[in-house]
Amino acid sequence: MIRLLLADDQDLVRGGLAALLSLERDLDVVAEVGRGDQVLRAVTEHEPDVALIDIEMAGGDGIDATAAVTASGSPCRCLIVTTFGRPGYLRRAMEAGAAGFVVKDTPADQLAQVVRRVAGGERVVDPALAADSLAGGIDPLTDREREVLRAAADGASVRTVAAQLHLSPGTVRNHLSSAIGKTEAENRYAAARLARDRGWI
Amino acid sequence: MIRLLLADDQDLVRGGLAALLSLERDLDVVAEVGRGDQVLRAVTEHEPDVALIDIEMAGGDGIDATAAVTASGSPCRCLIVTTFGRPGYLRRAMEAGAAGFVVKDTPADQLAQVVRRVAGGERVVDPALAADSLAGGIDPLTDREREVLRAAADGASVRTVAAQLHLSPGTVRNHLSSAIGKTEAENRYAAARLARDRGWI
């Protein structure tokens, strides 16, 4: 039997996945959690072979949870199952020690097979996504640029961002301008959107 | 037997819901679709009693799909099952003739009961959401304002938006200004974010 942990903040999705995977004779869902920061504890407590982890969860990023499991030295293998196939997510997940990465568009009948391969020691990555990730290139932004872009992403004025980060307005504008140039966007908002889609911020 | 149609663009979620609902003896999933614009055809073809429809789908809004089913005169009752509990979504769904509205945070073991109640003729609405909806107020935007705001939301320039909607740049700026005023936002992007969170666009 392959023991599974499910981490997803949407109850219906989690329950659905549990029902789906329980149809397989060799799979056993031994625990479910609804928050990223509960993953590690559940892993140590229930000792699953594979943890299926969503990225965007209330209460902690799934990638952080993956990193925590990896750092703990647990033999549990983390399989990211996420809505958003952003190249940056894939890269960050792999850096965090994930053993697999699939998007929720994956056909339902393939999930069990992916779980088995991950449990068997393989690394399983959505092939289309892997290509995107290579094509998308690496993050050209500096730490400050990321920070400023993130702060400005939802429409805050330059003055607000400057006050928030304890910078002069001119400096904020310079960082934004630089980020806009690097992303080849038309303005800060398009730049923020691009950076987010690529998983840079 | 209650006949069900599932509409969700994420294969894993759809498959999970199907597995979950198939555990119930009185429920029968007779069809699945992955696009909003395929809902109506599937309804006429398979004649389900209840259609579970996601809102945010590739290939057509679930609310539009609900409206189409309602307009067709089909006896099929539409139950919106969505990630985002935005007040405006609820209102729009109800206007489109939805018979129920639940978020994906709903406990998995309650879904079947909701489906039965909807099939039985009840209107079932997430209670917390209904309260939000009443508190959130109604959409003050005009059709044009919504359209312009949506087009400008991801960073397109005024010129681009104007060309896209066949308007003069000045008119676009006037609509945007009006929308900004109504949402009490600082700029178009903050206005777009606010309007989206409230389900207005």
Next chain:
DNA sequence: GATGCCCCGTGACAGATGTCAGGGGGTCAC
């Protein structure tokens, strides 16, 4: 020590943006 990169800041410029006043046209309800 020189070079390179990043950070922080200033000043200046063109162009974009948000706002306002004003005008013409359409539709709908009273």
Next chain:
DNA sequence: GTGACCCCCTGACATCTGTCACGGGGCATC
């Protein structure tokens, strides 16, 4: 037919934004 809306457009204005040139300081690496 008179308002009350909404739509579309114009022109003008102050402000914000994106860009550039320039400087100083810190911290690496060679």
